[in-house]
Amino acid sequence: MRLPEASTYDELQQRFDWQIPERFNIGVAICDDWAKKAPDREALIYAEQDGPATVYTYGDLQRLSNQLANLLQSRGVQPGDRIGVLLPQRPETAFAHIAALKLGAITIPLFTLFGDEALAYRLKDSGTKAVITDNSGAEKLRRIRSELPHLTSVFTVEGDTAGAEDLMTCLFGHESVFEPFDSGPDDPALIIYTSGTTGQPKGALHGHRVLLGHLPGVEMSHDFLGQPGDKIWTPADWAWIGGLLDVLMPALYLGVPVVACRFKKFTADAAFKLLHDYKIRNTFLPPTALKMMRQTDASTDSWQLNLRSVASGGETLGAELIEWGQKVFGVTINEFYGQTECNMIVSSCAAIMPPRPGIMGRSVPGHTVAIVDDSGTLLPNGAFGNIAVKSPDPVMFLSYWNNPEATAKKFAGDWLLTGDTGVLSKDGWIRFVGRDDDVITSSGYRIGPGEIEDCLLKHPAVAMAGVVGKPDSQRTEIVKAFIVLKTGFEPSDALANEIAEFVKTRLAAHEYPREVAFVDSLPMTTTGKVIRKELRAQAAAERKDG
Numbered sequence: 001m002r003l004p005e006a007s008t009y010d011e012l013q014q015r016f017d018w019q020i021p022e023r024f025n026i027g028v029a030i031c032d033d034w035a036k037k038a039p040d041r042e043a044l045i046y047a048e049q050d051g052p053a054t055v056y057t058y059g060d061l062q063r064l065s066n067q068l069a070n071l072l073q074s075r076g077v078q079p080g081d082r083i084g085v086l087l088p089q090r091p092e093t094a095f096a097h098i099a100a101l102k103l104g105a106i107t108i109p110l111f112t113l114f115g116d117e118a119l120a121y122r123l124k125d126s127g128t129k130a131v132i133t134d135n136s137g138a139e140k141l142r143r144i145r146s147e148l149p150h151l152t153s154v155f156t157v158e159g160d161t162a163g164a165e166d167l168m169t170c171l172f173g174h175e176s177v178f179e180p181f182d183s184g185p186d187d188p189a190l191i192i193y194t195s196g197t198t199g200q201p202k203g204a205l206h207g208h209r210v211l212l213g214h215l216p217g218v219e220m221s222h223d224f225l226g227q228p229g230d231k232i233w234t235p236a237d238w239a240w241i242g243g244l245l246d247v248l249m250p251a252l253y254l255g256v257p258v259v260a261c262r263f264k265k266f267t268a269d270a271a272f273k274l275l276h277d278y279k280i281r282n283t284f285l286p287p288t289a290l291k292m293m294r295q296t297d298a299s300t301d302s303w304q305l306n307l308r309s310v311a312s313g314g315e316t317l318g319a320e321l322i323e324w325g326q327k328v329f330g331v332t333i334n335e336f337y338g339q340t341e342c343n344m345i346v347s348s349c350a351a352i353m354p355p356r357p358g359i360m361g362r363s364v365p366g367h368t369v370a371i372v373d374d375s376g377t378l379l380p381n382g383a384f385g386n387i388a389v390k391s392p393d394p395v396m397f398l399s400y401w402n403n404p405e406a407t408a409k410k411f412a413g414d415w416l417l418t419g420d421t422g423v424l425s426k427d428g429w430i431r432f433v434g435r436d437d438d439v440i441t442s443s444g445y446r447i448g449p450g451e452i453e454d455c456l457l458k459h460p461a462v463a464m465a466g467v468v469g470k471p472d473s474q475r476t477e478i479v480k481a482f483i484v485l486k487t488g489f490e491p492s493d494a495l496a497n498e499i500a501e502f503v504k505t506r507l508a509a510h511e512y513p514r515e516v517a518f519v520d521s522l523p524m525t526t527t528g529k530v531i532r533k534e535l536r537a538q539a540a541a542e543r544k545d546g
Helices: 009-015 026-037 058-074 091-103 116-126 135-147 167-171 209-221 241-254 268-277 287-294 319-328 404-409 449-456 493-506 532-545
Strands: 042-047 053-057 082-086 106-109 130-133 153-156 188-194 202-207 258-260 282-284 309-313 333-339 342-347 361-363 369-372 384-390 415-424 429-435 440-442 445-447 462-472 476-485 515-518
Touching: 026 058, 026 091, 026 209, 026 241, 042 058, 042 091, 053 058, 053 091, 058 091, 058 167, 082 091, 082 116, 091 106, 091 241, 091 258, 106 116, 116 135, 116 202, 116 493, 130 135, 135 153, 153 167, 188 241, 202 209, 209 241, 209 309, 209 333, 209 342, 241 258, 241 282, 241 309, 241 342, 268 287, 287 319, 319 333, 333 361, 333 415, 369 415, 384 429, 440 462, 440 476, 449 462, 449 476, 449 493, 462 532, 476 493, 476 532, 493 515
Parallel strands: 042 258, 082 106, 082 130, 106 188, 130 153, 282 309, 309 333, 476 515
Antiparallel strands: 042 053, 188 202, 333 342, 342 361, 361 429, 369 384, 384 415, 415 429, 440 445, 462 476
């Protein structure tokens, strides 16, 4: 399914129509369909930093994913079972997802920087049966294995290690032919955990149709991705929806080669060098990456860039960043918007409409996006309200895994409430205003304060904790923790660092509080809940004072 040819947005809207087949399997669509007609077509280029590049064809991905599907099946994995993929950008990440999906299993992308607690919660909550990982991930799993009664198999891509088997050795001898599960578009395919404002993360369960639902937004944000010569890369990790379903899977579906590269540390120079060396034509660069690249001395004189499209999402870009992109990249950065539960629903597209800096874009064809009040009643153009998406929608999640109450709260009638607020102009442009909850946006990640607060309370010195986002020029926000200490503990820089490290090692490197403030008390409601709004105001005032 492709966007129709069009020279204007209105023409694109009028010509588009969903074509969701009765049977659809993501693994087949992004691998086997191409392997049948063009097995030697380039699918994936593994660009190891400071090392050689390895090319994988669709035929390679089919063979490896079929062997892995047969291996998983031999270990008792059945349709509906959950398979964790705890890997960075590398070929095994791609064919692990493809294999599990062809098997009819549900894949769970997992971030390699998750700490023990973050991993344990997600694997236990989902009842994961097998995990494909590297040796670092295997060591984390070894430490928490006793908490995971459903986990029966762990495979590592880096050789045998304690508690895990070498994946390539295990694949040896398994057939390279596999009959895929006959999936329907609403059959479950992925669980992507997303942060909320209270408690632990929620698992957004998506059906196989989620890929088809992403395609119009992905194509639009890349000025009609899938043109001859297109080749795409993103620094966004494939464990997140932005890397997996905004880049890897749609590109493979469209026949666009994907460059896989995980930098030891993201730097502007490394990003420019990769774009230059591999003649990247299309890239998704989160706003934080763009800001870092803007700070370097690099210019079009330093690198010979070959870009046709640059997309970005996660926060609204200003006029200066748009102008910088036009000068350095030679193209207009297209903004897009969505969230884990319902992604790629708004986009700009320089090929058919000029950008409006500070405004996200217009609704992607096939998605009905509007501004509604809390009850789901449509508001007039120009009115401030909730950004909402009309149900049903192919890109919309099925439900939160084992959490019907949270699923119900996500909707107001037929409208999915994104949790963000905005304004819709009379000509259909959507301006993002802010969040109506406490989710923190930092370096492109959406971080829920609840999980961090729960972790902080496990530290022996912490009596109470409140976590908010503090405005930051580069990261959008940083995580700030307000801490009430237990009797017998005194505030100090050393204790603040210890508490921050406590979170960093248990949850994830992007979730730890970069600032810790010790306070005598926290603002509380009569029912004992922390009033984060007051803490946010205090954090914002600190920045202004500074």
